[in-house]
């Protein structure tokens with residue numbers, strides 16, 4: 001806090017002084033030199049403007065911040081990387097976790113422990129020397145905790161399930177200001193709800209989870225010109241019906257400023273990107289992928305045997321901040337009529353400007369309940385259909401395909417202010433009802449009402 005800080009009407013100066021004395025990290029108010037930089041996040045579609053930021057360095061800072069907010073009935077927000085921002089936080093206490101980023105791997109128990117601000121690339125690097133891999137997603141810059149609490153759908157998903165399915169323990173600060181250690185035995189209801197219920201029940205300060213015995217992949221991406229979209233969509237859809245669980249794949253219709261590895265691809269021109277992650281032998285992978293390679297003229301082909309540490313090369317997600325809406329629906333089917341509709345709204349002749357329209361195959365372990373049940377929704381889905389849209393751009397893709405949807409969405413593929421109220425759409429009715437009841441029990445005053453929030457109350 002500096003002299004240039006603008007004191008917010010929601011917080012008294014003397015209370016801020018006491019908070020500064022209590023926390024080891026920084027307390028930042030609007031106008032403080034570090035305030036804007038602390039709030040800068042990956043998705044620039046929105047920017048938090050809280051009454052006060054606690055840049056936490058350990059769990060006690062999180063406890064102090066939650067108690068401070070609770071005493072003033074201010075909402076609590078949390079940001080690690082800003083990949084999953086919903087609406088901007090105002091009149092809140094925002095806990096920035098980026099400094100709490102320690103990662104430790106225990107090869108004997110094949111588990112990792114990550115603090116609240118850790119990113120996936122740290123876990124990947126720490127696990128690899130032990131021939132182990134986490135269930136990270138497509139971008140290693142995403143936060144471990146936010147991703148896992150929202151489910152966590154990654155390149156090993158069909159073989160091992162959601163990242164949330166493999167959490168063994170977490171430490172969380174709940175709305176009463178208590179710092180609890182939660183396991184399947186210690187607090188089964190909270191253990192169930194937080195794994196899938198995301199930030200609705202408190203601020204997780206550290207997460208422990210199992211690692212998988214994966215060292216290498218047969219993986220990468222195949223790029224095709226947009227004119228091949230119809231052939232590729234049909235071939236890939238048919239191919240997914242036979243794909244083994246060791247194969248996780250997706251298909252994206254891309255309209256990007258440039259295409260990696262294809263220097264002469266015109267900016268904004270449609271390209272088809274098929275992403276492959278196969279954990280079996282490379283020869284078998286090659287045999288499996290052959291029909292896809294033959295389905296159109298290949299512009300670039302990066303599919304080969306790779307160390308797991310190169311997993312980011314599969315999707316080649318953006319690494320620099322940019323503004324976008326992220327929206328999705330879960331599909332129960334992708335029949336011929338659905339493919340035709342998708343081509344109509346997002347194919348080469350469509351009036352579509354979305355930089356990415358993506359279909360990911362679900363099924364396999366993603367469709368089975370985990371050993372210890374959790375709140376992750378959509379085990380009955382066959383595919384996710386998601387879009388990254390330019391700022392202000394309305395949905396032109398998902399609504400036309402909603403007839404093939406399960407009626408639900410996948411929580412992690414929601415970002416931007418227009419998705420803030422969509423969390424309730426992510427669960428079947430019994431799961432939503434149980435989450436709502438538990439929200440009433442653990443957060444009756446709705447302290448955690450920011451992000452993709454559920455309302456407390458009777459079912």
Ligand SMILES: Cc1cc2nc3c(=O)[nH]c(=O)nc-3n(C[C@H](O)[C@H](O)[C@H](O)COP(=O)(O)OP(=O)(O)OC[C@H]3O[C@@H](n4cnc5c(N)ncnc54)[C@H](O)[C@@H]3O)c2cc1C
Pocket residue numbers: 041042078079080081082083084085086097116136137138139141142143144145146147148149150151152153154198199200202203204205317318412413415450451452
């Ligand atoms: C390029 C890109 C690739 C992605 N790939 C995948 C993918 O392959 N699979 C997938 O499932 N998702 C993916 N996502 C979505 C991503 O998992 C979500 O956006 C996730 O919320 C990001 O978490 P974060 O902490 O990095 O983001 P933040 O914006 O910092 O946090 C988002 C939300 O996560 C919750 N949260 C974060 N930290 C905590 C905490 N300590 N305690 C409680 N709640 C917390 C809060 O609700 C918070 O509002 C991707 C997103 C992007 C932008």
